[in-house]
Amino acid sequence: MFYQTKLRSITLIAALIFLACYASFGSYFAREIVVEIIILAILAISLDLCAGFGGMVSLCHGAMMGVAAYGFAIMSAKLGWPLFPSALIGLFAAVVFSGLVGWVTSRTNGIFFIMATLAFGQMAYTFFFKSRWLGGDDGFGGISRFDLSMIGLETNDSLVFTYIGLVILLLAYGLTAIVMRSGFGRTLSGIHVNEDRMKALGVNTAAHRAKAMAFSGFIAGLAGIIAAQHTLYISPELLIWTTSGEALIVVILGGLGTLVGPIIGAILLVLMKHEISNYTDYWHAFIGLVLIFTVLAGGRGVFGQIEYWFNKLTQKHQSTTKPHGDDHA
């Protein structure tokens, strides 16, 4: 079950400050890296809420993000709608797509759930890949960024765009954290632990899981809108299943079921990718080794492991100072 602990709040703020500094004091290229981290982190938070809390390891999160990006791009660049309504329609499309996938897969578990989501994701990918109107595998451009000049922000400035991205990352985290603490989020954890008992308590677990997927689609959609506005161009590559796979790597690397872990994981993965690729073309192999080590070391992920040690330390401390009955809520 999710609790917004002090350690999590501090880590979240530290990560956001680190990214802001990295963007502020770095070059244009550094800002590109930070935006890449932001997109991956939001996608990974969205996946963490399904996989970490709901036990639903999805391989269609890339598609959920891509549907929002395409929805936004089609409405704004192809049909000439204003940008904000287009973004809302993109998010709505992602929610509908994810809810539909969630509803169809809500009675499957484990490997069958993974395969079913993979199939849905690849169907969406193929749809955009084959569409001539949408440029097929080349995708299409002509997308613009939000016009925030009335509040004095020039979004075409890379630093301003990066800051806006960081704010959206914070909002995505905050919203997910609030929902995971609610009756809805805690019941999702309960379904993960013991679905049969949850049914016996009168919870329609299939509908609950479908709703969780739909909410996850909304968060993934935020990443999609940023991705489309970042490069001003979209292609079906956003939806391909390896995008979902990368998000899963990030969640496991950072810490499954922690919400903060995915942000840490995204920072580590993207920085490793860029730093190591300066020296060798085999950076994939290095990340693979790190991932294997993470899994063998207990599977808690980098943040999860730190949290584990921290809790052990504070519990030892508490047991010497307070005998019992400490409310951890």
Add this chain to the structure above:
Amino acid sequence: MVTTMLEVKSLSKDFGGLQVIHDLSLSVTPGERRVILGPNGAGKTTLFHLLAGTLKPSNGEIFLDGQPISTYDAVKRARLGIARSYQKNNLFETLTIRENLMLAAAAALGKSTHMFKDTSKHADIRQRIDEIAEQVFLEDQLDQTVATASYGNRRQLEVGLALATRPKLLLMDEPTSGVGPNMIDRFHRLLEQLPRDITVLIIEHDMDLAFGVADLITVLNFGEKVFEGTPTDTRGNATVRDIYLGTGGDHA
């Protein structure tokens, strides 16, 4: 006016050729404590599955508080007020006892689908958790993780989860299964203190407990009702004694 909380009419269940429940009728009044007795394989747990909706009957009707529920699934029956505690612990193992009760209370109070308010801060959920913890004697164990709790505490929580939904009808499948004599006393007290607005069906093998709490006892054997009566009548009944002492069915 409804004078029966649970009405079962000629219920049957067969698995292929095997008849597990045969033409069983039951009528339980509101607030009653009904003990179901019977040897292994008599169909007691199957009866609970049929009542809770986790198995579909081959034949027959079930009414809860006058309402036909035979076609409803387990989720819908739970919402109508049927709760069940299991013979084998069926808990949220990785969560704390408090979190277990929180999930049950949230479900019962219709707050499982609330998306924004922190469940652990709802006043009515906290109150329900404290109430149930007191009823099942777990006030001091609330922050313990279920997986590390003692077997007895887990049995208490098993009943607590069912009670936390404030059911109309509580189905208890061997609440004392596997616990020691001290614990059985504790369950005896627990059952006696349950509010009378809950109707309780209990499958129980501990005879002192069974005869102590029962208003009426129904005895099953090979899926059929062989006897029904007060604890005193049951004690003196020859058929029941034969079944339990194992002299076989040749007395007739």
